Structures are given as C-alpha cells and as structure tokens.
Amino acid sequence: MAAPLTAKSSIADWLAHPVGGPILAAMVEEGGMTTAVLKPVRRFALQRLVAMSRGRLTQDTVDDLVARVRAAEQGIPDTAQAASSTEQQPAQRGTGTQAQGGGGRGVEPAAWVERVTPGRFDGKTVIVTGAGAGIGQATASRIAREGGRVIAVDIAPDRLTELTIRLDGFDVVPVTGDITAEGDIAAIVAAAGGAIDGLANIAGVADNMTPLHEVTDQVWERVMRINVDGTFKLSRAVIPHMLAAGRGSIVNTASQAALRGSAAGLAYTASKHAVVGLTKSSAFMYGPSGLRVNAVAPGGVITSIESSFDSALGQERIGGQLESMPSLADADMIAASITFLLSDDAVNINGAVLTSDGGWSAQ
Ligand SMILES: NC(=O)c1ccc[n+]([C@@H]2O[C@H](COP(=O)([O-])OP(=O)(O)OC[C@H]3O[C@@H](n4cnc5c(N)ncnc54)[C@H](O)[C@@H]3O)[C@@H](O)[C@H]2O)c1
Numbered sequence: 594m595a596a597p598l599t600a601k602s603s604i605a606d607w608l609a610h611p612v613g614g615p616i617l618a619a620m621v622e623e624g625g626m627t628t629a630v631l632k633p634v635r636r637f638a639l640q641r642l643v644a645m646s647r648g649r650l651t652q653d654t655v656d657d658l659v660a661r662v663r664a665a666e667q668g669i670p671d672t673a674q675a676a677s678s679t680e681q682q683p684a685q686r687g688t689g690t691q692a693q694g695g696g697g698r699g700v701e702p703a704a705w706v707e708r709v710t711p712g713r714f715d716g717k718t719v720i721v722t723g724a725g726a727g728i729g730q731a732t733a734s735r736i737a738r739e740g741g742r743v744i745a746v747d748i749a750p751d752r753l754t755e756l757t758i759r760l761d762g763f764d765v766v767p768v769t770g771d772i773t774a775e776g777d778i779a780a781i782v783a784a785a786g787g788a789i790d791g792l793a794n795i796a797g798v799a800d801n802m803t804p805l806h807e808v809t810d811q812v813w814e815r816v817m818r819i820n821v822d823g824t825f826k827l828s829r830a831v832i833p834h835m836l837a838a839g840r841g842s843i844v845n846t847a848s849q850a851a852l853r854g855s856a857a858g859l860a861y862t863a864s865k866h867a868v869v870g871l872t873k874s875s876a877f878m879y880g881p882s883g884l885r886v887n888a889v890a891p892g893g894v895i896t897s898i899e900s901s902f903d904s905a906l907g908q909e910r911i912g913g914q915l916e917s918m919p920s921l922a923d924a925d926m927i928a929a930s931i932t933f934l935l936s937d938d939a940v941n942i943n944g945a946v947l948t949s950d951g952g953w954s955a956q
Contacts, residue, residue, distance in 0.1 A: 598662050600640040600655050604631050607639055613662045620658065633893055633921045636704070641895075707735075707925050713936050714741025718785050721745055722772050722827065723796030725752025727896025728846065731928035732793050737763035739932070744785045746770055747796070772796050772823035778830045789834045791935045792843045794824040794868075799900035800861035802907035813860045820864035825871055832879065839883040844934045845872050847890040847946055852954055855914045857900075858907055865890075869946055876944030885943040887934045892950030893921040919951035 598606065598613040607613045608628060617639075618628050634642065639658070642650045714736050721736065723729030725747030733743045733756060742764040747753050753767040768784045770777030772794075782789070797820045800812055824845055835841025850857040851865035868888060875886040893915075902908040930949035933939055948954045 597666075598659065600659055601638045603636055603638055604642070605635040608635065610662070612665045613658070616658060616661050616665070620654070629916050632916065633918050636702075636920045637895075705923075705926065707929065709735065709738050710936075711739065713739040713932070713938075714791075716740075717790040718742045718744065718788055719791035719793060719935060720781060720785055720789060720827075720831065721793045721795060722823070723747060723846075724767075725749045725756060727898060728891065728894060728924045728927045728931070729793070729795035730756055731924035732795060732931045733765065734760060735925070735928045735932050736791075736935070737765050741791075742766070744768055744781060746772065746781050748772075772827050773818050775826070778827050781827065782830050782834070785831075785834075787834055788838065789831050790838075790841060792828065792831050792841070793931055793935060794827060794843065794845045795931070796823060797846055797864075797898075799898050800858040801901045801903040802858040802911050803860070803904040804906050804910070805859045807904050807906070808859050812858075816860040816864050817867075820861070821867045821871070824868055828871070828875065832875075832884070835884050836879070836882055841884045842935045842939070843875065843884070843886045844931050845886070845888040846931075847872070847888040849890060849892050849918075849948075849950055849953055851888070851890055851946065852948070855911060857911065858904070872946065873944050880943050885934075885939065887939065887942055887944065888946045889927060889930050889934060890946050890948045890950065890954070891922065891927045891930075892948075892953040893918055894924055894927055895921050896924050917956065919953050922949070922951060 596602075596606070598610055602610075602613075604617075607617045608631065621628055621630065639655055643652050643655055717736075717740075719736050719741050721729055721733040721743055724733040724743070724745035726749070729747070730752075733745045737743045737760050744766050745753060745756055746768045748769070748771050750769040753769060757765055757767050766784050768777075768781050770780055772778065772781075798816060800808075800816050803809075803812065828843060831843070832841075835843075845868050847868045848856065848861070848865040850862045851869045854862060856862070857865075872886050872888040875884075879886065902912060927949050930947055934942065934945075934947060
C-alpha cells in the first residue's frame with residue numbers, strides 16, 4: 594500500500610500515488626497544462642512549489658490537495674473530482690504518471706546529501722559575487738563552512754545581512770557593491786586585502802526570453818553589463834594579485850544558455866557565450882602563470898533569479914524545450930561543482946566548462 598501523502602511528500606510520490614496522482618494531475622490540467630510541466634521539479638516536496646511558483650500555487654491549494662487525498666482514502670466522495678474520476682480509474686491514472694515521473698525506471702533516485710570537506714579552504718581568501726542569494730549564497734556558505742575566508746559581494750545589502758547572520762561565527766566579510774562599478778570593484782579587492790586565492794563570479798541576471806528582433810536596448814544593456822562587463826571588470830582587478838602570487842582559481846558562471854540556443858532569450862544566451870570566451874581566453878593566457886580559470890554551466894536551478902516570457906515566439910520556441918529538461922537542482926548542488934573547481938582538487942583543470950545540469954546537455 595502507498596505511503597500516506599503529505600505536503601512534504603515529493604512531487605514524484607504524489608504523481609505515483611493511486612489517489613493523490615489523479616487529484617494533482619487534474620489540478621494541473623485545470624490550469625491548461627499536463628503533468629509534464631512537473632517533471633523538472635519531481636524530486637521536490639509539494640510544499641516547496643508554494644515558494645517556487647511565486648504565488649501561482651498557494652498554501653491553501655496545497656492544504657486542500659492534502660485534505661482531498663485524506664478524504665478520498667477514507668472513502669469520502671470528492672466532489673471536485675467526481676467528473677474526472679468517472680473517466681479513468683485512479684489506479685490507471687497513477688500508473689501513467691509514475692511512468693512519467695520515474696522515466697520508466699520505477700524507482701526514484703536517492704536524495705543527495707551535501708558533505709562538507711573540513712578544511713578544504715583553510716587559509717584561503719575567496720571573493721564570491723552574488724553571495725546574497727541562490728548559487729552565490731550557497732557557494733559562500735560552503736566555502737566558509739570548509740574553513741575559507743569569504744569576501745561576500747552583493748548589490749543587495751539586506752541579503753548580505755541575512756547571510757552574515759546565518760553564517761555567524763564563520764569568516765565572512767560582507768561587501769555591498771555593484772560588480773560593474775569601478776569604485777565598488779576597488780572596495781571588493783581592498784576588502785580581500787591583496788591575497789586573493791579564489792574568485793567566484795556568480796552574480797548575474799536573466800532575460801525575458803525575447804528573440805533578437807524583440808530585444809530592447811534596456812534588456813540587452815542590463816544583461817550584458819552585469820553578466821559580461823561585471824565578470825570581466827572584477828576579474829581584471831583581481832588577476833594582477835593572483836599573478837603576483839603565482840596562483841589563483843577563478844570560476845565563472847555560464848549556463849546551458851552558453852551551450853545551446855534553446856535555453857533562454859538572445860541577450861542572456863549571448864552574455865553566457867561571452868562568459869565562456871572570457872573563461873577560455875584567460876585560461877589560455879594565465880595557465881603558465883599558475884592560474885586556473887574555469888566555468889560552471891548549470892541547468893535549471895531553484896533560486897530567486899527573475900525571468901519572464903515577454904515574447905510569443907520566445908514562449909513557443911523556448912517554453913516547449915524547457916518541459917524536457919531534467920529535474921531542477923538546488924543551489925547547493927551547483928555550489929558543490931563551483932567549490933570543486935575553486936579547490937585544489939581541480940589542480941589539473943583549466944579552461945573547462947563544467948556542465949552541472951543533471952545531464953541536460955547530453956540530451
Ligand atoms: N537559477 C538558474 O536556473 C541558473 C541557471 C544557469 C545559470 N545561472 C547563473 O547563476 C548565477 C547566479 O544566479 P542565481 O540563479 O543564483 O540568481 P539569484 O538572483 O538568486 O542571485 C543573484 C545575486 O546576484 C546579485 N546581483 C545581481 N546583480 C548584481 C551586481 N551588479 N552586483 C552585485 N551583485 C549583483 C543579486 O542581488 C542576487 O543576490 C547567474 O550568473 C545566473 O546567470 C542560474
């Protein structure tokens with residue numbers, strides 16, 4: 594017999610459940626979609642969709658789903674489901690969704706548990722941009738918990754305050770600043786105090802999924818300024834310190850959009866291709882001087898990054914592609930890849946673009 598469903602049960606468990614599966618599927622279908630849209634989030638608890646959907650799935654709806662499953666299990670008729678349940682038996686619907694969620698394997702993969710490597714960053718100073726949220730925050734946290742001194746950079750001071758409270762007792766130096774502003778860049782380097790072992794260029798923004806002829810100057814300039822100019826300018830200020838020390842590791846943040854044309858709009862795609870160019874040129878130029886410059890290319894990650902579909906063509910072309918992407922990752926999973934590249938374990942890796950995408954790029 595299937596385990597009782599709660600809001601903490603994963604989407605995969607919900608879809609596979611003989612009672613909960615059809616109820617969840619019907620809810621999705623009422624919104625004009627199919628359960629295929631849930632594939633990228635199937636590892637996550639139903640509850641997490643409340644925050645992730647930014648209001649589209651409310652807490653009341655989750656509570657209602659759980660209550661309806663309880664009632665159905667106790668044999669109380671579900672008026673909201675009466676029509677659809679006459680069309681197909683719950684057991685049949687459940688089997689169908691299980692195949693979709695489990696990819697035909699029948700068993701969901703075991704959950705990943707982060708394991709810190711104590712002392713991996715002992716004695717190292719690492720600048721992390723975008724440290725106030727998402728991937729940057731997870732990376733700053735991992736480095737600090739592994740003994741490093743983190744220069745945590747973000748344009749949003751409140752986010753940095755939250756980070757320092759969360760990492761109380763660890764060596765974290767918050768610097769509020771814009772990675773595209775020369776004065777702020779000087780302040781970031783000064784906060785590091787000259788000896789800079791690592792730089793994680795993570796701050797970045799998404800676009801609005803527009804194809805070339807619909808890209809406004811405002812979107813193009815903002816995306817290129819933060820994703821490309823910011824990465825370039827801060828690296829330009831840091832590299833002389835690394836050259837003087839004869840060592841240093843830089844990790845830039847690319848994306849699936851650095852590898853294909855179907856993952857984002859034109860501006861973001863162009864900006865992330867440029868990040869790969871910054872990475873490869875610098876790896877080639879500075880490799881003999883003891884510097885390593887690599888990039889990570891995440892797939893979909895649950896963070897606070899904001900994106901929108903402002904183009905019908907973008908929605909049609911990119912929206913369809915996104916349904917086939919693998920399960921979304923947690924920011925901690927990308928931090929695991931970034932800290933590996935930053936660390937001495939990646940001693941022989943230079944100029945690589947490491948995909949951290951659950952296999953998306955292999956499709
Ligand atoms: N989330 C994804 O699915 C995904 C996928 C691939 C790549 N990425 C890349 O990962 C990086 C981090 O994205 P995220 O999803 O964690 O985003 P996020 O929005 O959660 O975090 C980004 C942080 O960068 C900060 N920031 C923005 N502009 C800045 C600036 N000019 N100066 C300093 N700080 C600034 C923001 O305040 C924010 O705290 C970005 O480069 C993004 O393009 C994200």
